Amino acid sequence: MSATRIVITGMGAVTGFGFEWQHMWARMLDGGHCIRAWQPEGVEDGSFPVRYAAAVDMQLLPAYLENHRAWHTALEKRSRYGWIAASQAVADSGLEPAQLREAAVLCASGAPQHMLEDMRLALAADPREGADWRHLMRRAEQVHADGSLRQSNDRLARVIAADFGCEGPLINISSACAGASQAIGNAFQMIRRGEVEVALAGGADSVLNLDTMGALYLLGAASSEQRWGAELCRPFDRDRSGLIAGEGGGFVVLETLERALARGATPYAEVLGYGSSLDGYKVTAPDPQGRGAALAMRAALHDAGLAPGRVDLINAHGTSTPLNDATETLAIKRVFAHEEHFRRLSVSANKSQFGHLIAAAGAPEIMLTALACRDDRITPTLNLDHPDAECDLDYCAHRAVDRVVDVALSNSFGFGGLNTSLALGKYRRDN
Numbered sequence: 001m002s003a004t005r006i007v008i009t010g011m012g013a014v015t016g017f018g019f020e021w022q023h024m025w026a027r028m029l030d031g032g033h034c035i036r037a038w039q040p041e042g043v044e045d046g047s048f049p050v051r052y053a054a055a056v057d058m059q060l061l062p063a064y065l066e067n068h069r070a071w072h073t074a075l076e077k078r079s080r081y082g083w084i085a086a087s088q089a090v091a092d093s094g095l096e097p098a099q100l101r102e103a104a105v106l107c108a109s110g111a112p113q114h115m116l117e118d119m120r121l122a123l124a125a126d127p128r129e130g131a132d133w134r135h136l137m138r139r140a141e142q143v144h145a146d147g148s149l150r151q152s153n154d155r156l157a158r159v160i161a162a163d164f165g166c167e168g169p170l171i172n173i174s175s176a177c178a179g180a181s182q183a184i185g186n187a188f189q190m191i192r193r194g195e196v197e198v199a200l201a202g203g204a205d206s207v208l209n210l211d212t213m214g215a216l217y218l219l220g221a222a223s224s225e226q227r228w229g230a231e232l233c234r235p236f237d238r239d240r241s242g243l244i245a246g247e248g249g250g251f252v253v254l255e256t257l258e259r260a261l262a263r264g265a266t267p268y269a270e271v272l273g274y275g276s277s278l279d280g281y282k283v284t285a286p287d288p289q290g291r292g293a294a295l296a297m298r299a300a301l302h303d304a305g306l307a308p309g310r311v312d313l314i315n316a317h318g319t320s321t322p323l324n325d326a327t328e329t330l331a332i333k334r335v336f337a338h339e340e341h342f343r344r345l346s347v348s349a350n351k352s353q354f355g356h357l358i359a360a361a362g363a364p365e366i367m368l369t370a371l372a373c374r375d376d377r378i379t380p381t382l383n384l385d386h387p388d389a390e391c392d393l394d395y396c397a398h399r400a401v402d403r404v405v406d407v408a409l410s411n412s413f414g415f416g417g418l419n420t421s422l423a424l425g426k427y428r429r430d431n
Contacts, residue, residue, distance in 0.1 A: 006191050007267035007427060009260050010093025010253030012085040013364045014204075015354045016054035016246055019061055019084060021092075024354070024364065025371055028379040029400045033353045035230045035244055040210040049224040050217050052232055053208050054246030054355030056081060069163070078109060079156040082204025082249035082360070086160045089200060093253040094265060097165055104169040104196045106187045107157035108179025108203030110359040111212060156204055160251075168196050174359075176414030177317075178276075179203050180250060181362030185274035185422055187254050197259050202363035204249030213245065219284050221321065234383040235318035235349035236325045236391035243319045246355025250363025252370075261429075269370035272306065272407070273423035275299025280417040285323050287417065290331030293317075296419035297335045297409055304423040306407060308336045311345065311423075313378060313408035315369040316395075318349025319356055324413065326390040333393075346403060348372075348396045352382040362412035366422060369410040373426040376404050 016034030017024040027034075038053035039046055056077075070083040090100070154172035161170050169190065173183045180203030187199035207213060216222040223242030225232050233244040260267055277299060279292025286293065301308060317328055336342040350365050357364065372378050377400055384397035405426065412420045 004192050004194070005257035006188055006254055006271045007257050007260055008252050008269050008271065008370050009255055009265045009267055010089040010095065011268065011367045011370070012088025012092060013250040013367055014056060014081040014085045014248040015357070015364055016056055016248065017354060018057070019065055020088065021364070021367055025368070028350070028353050028368070029377060031380055031382065031399055033230070033382055035233055035355055037230070038208065040208070040213060042210060048210070050213055050222050051224070051226060052230055052244055054244065055208055056247055073159070075155065075159070076206070078204045078206040078247070078249070079159065081206065081247065082107065082109065082156045082202070082251070083159055083163070085202065085204065085249035086200055086251040089202070089251040089253050090164060094263070095198070095253065099263070100164045100166050100198070102168045102196060103164070103166045104171070104187060104190055104199040105157055105161045105166050106171045106173065106183040106199060106201040107160065108173040108175065108183045108359045109153055109156050110179070110205035110207060160200065164200070166200065175418045176416060177356070177358055177361055178412045178414035178418040178420040179359035179362070181366065181410065181412035181420040181422055182276060184252060184254070184362065184366055185276065185420060188271045188274050191254055191256060198253065198255040200251055200253055202249065202251030203360040205357055205359040206247035207245050207358050208247050216243070216245065221284060223320070228383070231383045233320045233352045233355065235316070235320045235352050235381055236329070236387055236395050237384050238386045238388045240320040240322060240325060242321055243356045244351070246357045248357055248364070249360050250367060252363065252367065267427040269373040270425045270427050271422065272425045273300045273302070273304025275301070275303055275421045277419045278417050279419065283416050286327045286413060288327060290327045290334060292417050292419040293328055293331035293411065293413055294334045296421040297331065297411065300409060300421040300423045306423060308338060309341050310407045311336070311409060312403065312405045313369070313372055314345055314347045315365050315408060315410040316347050316349045317411045317413045318351055318381065320351065326388060328411065328413070329391045329393055342393060345393065346378050346396055346401055347393050348378050349381040350379060353379065362410065362420065365412070366410045366424070369408045369424050372405045373408055373424055377402055378405065
């Protein structure tokens, strides 16, 4: 554990709640959600089996963001959302361009849009030429500007770095639902090692298209349940039936406490530790004993030099899938077994309010964890009407909870057994 203290000094989030983290925080404390009826573009007859999502509503765009360059650049919408979130985080931090010159940018993003359409163009080749990539490249003008051949997976990281003049390390992370948390965790480690003093880290994603949502449905990951309407995201409830996808982005500014105080910044929270693991049990299922999730939480606590009994809050991955929620509960019980400390923990599932942002999910969740530490308020887990018998912790059901949060963990677990946990603590100038 290093003596260097690292704090969060800026935050930006784009979710179905809108384009400002302050609005998201207020709505979530009030028990709101942004899940609503949805169908993929081009499906007009309502036949697509997945009927609900937490889409970004452009009508909520503030006037001061209407002329942001993200809307006037050929980008996928995930990159637009991420660029806006990064801009908000930088503005929130108060950093000037000269102070960002040596900053690192670490970004997570998901699969490109229109991959299948690009393939269809390839297969529509002139029989004399054959269906191959060379033919597709010759027909580049027919390829979507936001498609997989014109938008590389690191495009968001590059536009952010170029926009803010960041000349430090530039890292793109592709690790499914753990991506944004891993970006933030790696940024924390880079600062602690002394490689940089400031980093902009997070992610953006949008799977709300026919290609990706079709794949998630066929994998059995996305819920097609109808009876609960917009309240079908039910983490830890016996009637949970699968993830409800959201879209958006989130970024945080991390820097050394020394640097933050020198420029007069007020930290939101302190990042204390980072843990990551791979259980590799199954592409779409966690280890049934929660070994990988438990290992990530233990690693974060060890990295922070914290005993499990110090933790007050777990911001759970909480996907509303039958497998994740029971397994995550079991993992929490394993890590916090001493004197049954798991009985004294508060556990919250943010996805019940803004859906699953996939590669971006961990970023707004870490912001909400930081705010819980700052304000001693915990956002609720919605729709927990009938807790599963295997899910018997305190999940802050239905309404926000007021309690002292000195230390918290934020969990993100991705497809393929990619597990990440970040330890955050209440910022105190003299710890």
